[in-house]
Amino acid sequence: MPSYKSDIRGSGKAQSGFIAFGFLVLSVIALYLPDPSQDEVASLLRGSVLRPFILAQEGLVRRSIHAEDTEVLQARLDSLEAVIANSNTLSEENARLRSLLDLSGRTPAQYVAASVIRSGTPGSESMFLLDEGTRSGVTKDSPVIMGRGLLGVVREAQATSATAMDWTHPQFWASAMTEDGSIYGFVEASRGRFREADRLLLNGIPFQEELEAGVVLVTSGLGGVYPRGIRIGVVIEESDAQEGWRRSYWLRPFVSPGEATHVQVRVSRGTPDTEVRAPR
Amino acid sequence: MRSPLRIWGVVGLLILLHFGLHLSLGLGESAPDLLVVALLIAAREVDIGWGAGLGFLLGLLDDAFSILAFGANTFALTLVGMGGSRTRDLFVGDSLFFLTSYLMLGKWARDFLHWVAVGGGLRESFVDTMLIQAPISAVYAGIVGLVVIAISGLGWETVR
Numbered sequence: 001m002p003s004y005k006s007d008i009r010g011s012g013k014a015q016s017g018f019i020a021f022g023f024l025v026l027s028v029i030a031l032y033l034p035d036p037s038q039d040e041v042a043s044l045l046r047g048s049v050l051r052p053f054i055l056a057q058e059g060l061v062r063r064s065i066h067a068e069d070t071e072v073l074q075a076r077l078d079s080l081e082a083v084i085a086n087s088n089t090l091s092e093e094n095a096r097l098r099s100l101l102d103l104s105g106r107t108p109a110q111y112v113a114a115s116v117i118r119s120g121t122p123g124s125e126s127m128f129l130l131d132e133g134t135r136s137g138v139t140k141d142s143p144v145i146m147g148r149g150l151l152g153v154v155r156e157a158q159a160t161s162a163t164a165m166d167w168t169h170p171q172f173w174a175s176a177m178t179e180d181g182s183i184y185g186f187v188e189a190s191r192g193r194f195r196e197a198d199r200l201l202l203n204g205i206p207f208q209e210e211l212e213a214g215v216v217l218v219t220s221g222l223g224g225v226y227p228r229g230i231r232i233g234v235v236i237e238e239s240d241a242q243e244g245w246r247r248s249y250w251l252r253p254f255v256s257p258g259e260a261t262h263v264q265v266r267v268s269r270g271t272p273d274t275e276v277r278a279p280r
Numbered sequence: 281m282r283s284p285l286r287i288w289g290v291v292g293l294l295i296l297l298h299f300g301l302h303l304s305l306g307l308g309e310s311a312p313d314l315l316v317v318a319l320l321i322a323a324r325e326v327d328i329g330w331g332a333g334l335g336f337l338l339g340l341l342d343d344a345f346s347i348l349a350f351g352a353n354t355f356a357l358t359l360v361g362m363g364g365s366r367t368r369d370l371f372v373g374d375s376l377f378f379l380t381s382y383l384m385l386g387k388w389a390r391d392f393l394h395w396v397a398v399g400g401g402l403r404e405s406f407v408d409t410m411l412i413q414a415p416i417s418a419v420y421a422g423i424v425g426l427v428v429i430a431i432s433g434l435g436w437e438t439v440r
Binding site: 012018019020023024026027030032033039043045057060117118120121122123124127129156163170191 | 299300301302303304305306307308309311313327328329330331332333335336339340341342343344345346347348349350351352353354355358359362365391394397398402404
């Protein structure tokens with residue numbers, strides 16, 4: 001007589017194997033889900049199960065910002081006041097010249113201040129969360145800027161948070177030009193052997209044009225994502241990677257992603273407001 | 281004493297600690313991968329279906345922050361959960377050598393599967409990722425896993 005117990009064990013094992021296979025199939029489906037569905041699942045998890053952990057980091061980041069030395073903050077304030085004082089004359093001159101040329105006034109950009117939250121989980125390298133979202137005007141493709149230059153771009157935005165990638169991400173690229181607007185190209189991330197060695201590569205420079213070390217590159221506004229004039233980096237040297245009659249240059253970015261704890265997100269709103277809105 | 285309550289308590293605590301260290305404190309790679317340690321400990325207690333299910337859920341949580349490689353952690357941890365459960369049938373011993381190898385190989389396999397699933401555009405070089413960084417992470421996770429097993433009194437013979 002066959003053993004009843006072993007039959008149950010056998011069928012249980014088979015059932016368990018089927019369940020395991022089912023989960024494996026689900027995991028492969030998750031891998032190939034369309035981007036919007038992946039984003040939905042990810043934001044659902046971030047907004048539910050993982051929310052307490054994100055809130056904890058938000059709290060810690062805010063505390064660390066508040067704990068910053070007041071002398072350092074005072075020095076930054078003094079520098080800003082000096083810049084504003086110097087630019088007053090320029091603003092007046094600009095307004096006068098515009099009126100002479102019969103040009104309408106430019107709508108100044110609006111920025112939203114946000115705290116950077118890094119998840120530190122595998123696969124999230126080069127990505128970070130922002131504690132501001134669509135309610136503050138942050139949308140997909142909003143540029144993220146730190147004091148000295150471009151840090152990255154928003155990939156997706158929810159109501160009160162957003163996910164962004166910094167310039168070290170393999171899919172980062174930006175249309176760039178020299179500060180005087182005479183030479184155009186595009187910059188992309190180039191991974192080093194280790195993350196600390198990541199840098200930017202400026203491609204597409206016509207062969208007849210040469211850039212000296214120290215030349216500053218800014219966004220050209222041609223790509224449609226980044227507005228014109230955001231500082232990207234400075235030329236270090238020419239790269240060996242040449243494509244046809246084009247030159248490439250290594251850039252040292254102005255902003256190091258590791259330093260980013262507090263950033264400005266450029267938002268597009270109808271209101272002509274130059275104020276930087278403080279984080280919630 | 282290896283009571284189920286203790287085992288699942290330790291597994292739950294490791295999962296909380298993982299997200300606490302990586303996410304709340306933002307320690308990144310300087311904190312060990314406690315998620316895989318938790319999964320490997322749990323997988324020895326359950327059958328292959330539950331192992332895969334737990335790996336799937338933990339992988340999804342890890343993937344919540346990897347927008348351009350979504351699913352890679354889920355795929356890797358599902359397979360690690362399945363493999364961990366299978367070791368119950370293949371290896372009976374609980375020696376220190378077995379535990380060390382199990383935790384380290386489990387972590388290395390997780391990194392390898394993630395590297396495979398992450399896609400060509402984001403994949404870094406095999407030598408740097410799998411032969412330099414992954415073994416270091418595996419040793420780190422293995423040591424932490426052994427310490428956790430020892431201090432939590434999960435009762436594996438040699439460790440105890």
